């Protein structure tokens with residue numbers, strides 16, 4: 001895509017190489033048992049499908065829709081589940097797969113919610129992490145890349161539903177409005 005507003009931050013080959021490493025690491029960390037990947041819609045779907053294919057073992061996959069209100073400067077922390085899981089988590093190792101951890105509001109809420117479903121364990125894998133922006137504590141076990149406090153799009157991440165299908169992570173130079 002030749003959009004003048006986009007500057008490549010992480011090229012496609014670097015993303016894919018890092019995901020292969022993460023797949024190896026996560027496969028080694030879960031040598032046996034039921035492992036469930038939970039993809040947080042919509043942004044994480046590209047990362048989740050590539051990560052699942054980088055795994056050296058079987059994984060179950062499921063999807064969850066979440067919307068967060070009052071984000072950014074006025075984070076109200078109000079989170080709503082818009083699509084719930086189809087599979088039960090009881091006794092399973094759960095890996096929440098997210099595109100980016102920003103304020104931490106979404107994942108902080110989600111971990112507490114899913115803990116009530118009695119999984120054996122819960123960890124988080126996020127392709128991107130903006131640690132400077134954290135408002136709520138979140139422990140991310142597997143991070144693809146730490147990035148500065150810039151608004152990024154591509155590889156699942158959107159601005160107003162655009163740019164998700166870019167194969168690289170790009171900085172949107174003159175957006176979005178705060």
Ligand code: IMP
Nearest residue numbers: 043101102103104105106151152157158
């Ligand atoms: P958090 O609750 O603030 O951690 O929200 C994380 C969610 O905000 C992510 O799943 C994204 O949907 C969205 N988000 C945060 N930062 C960005 C960004 O730079 N670009 C696109 N979406 C973002």
Ligand code: MG
Nearest residue numbers: 041042043099
């Ligand atoms: Mg998201």
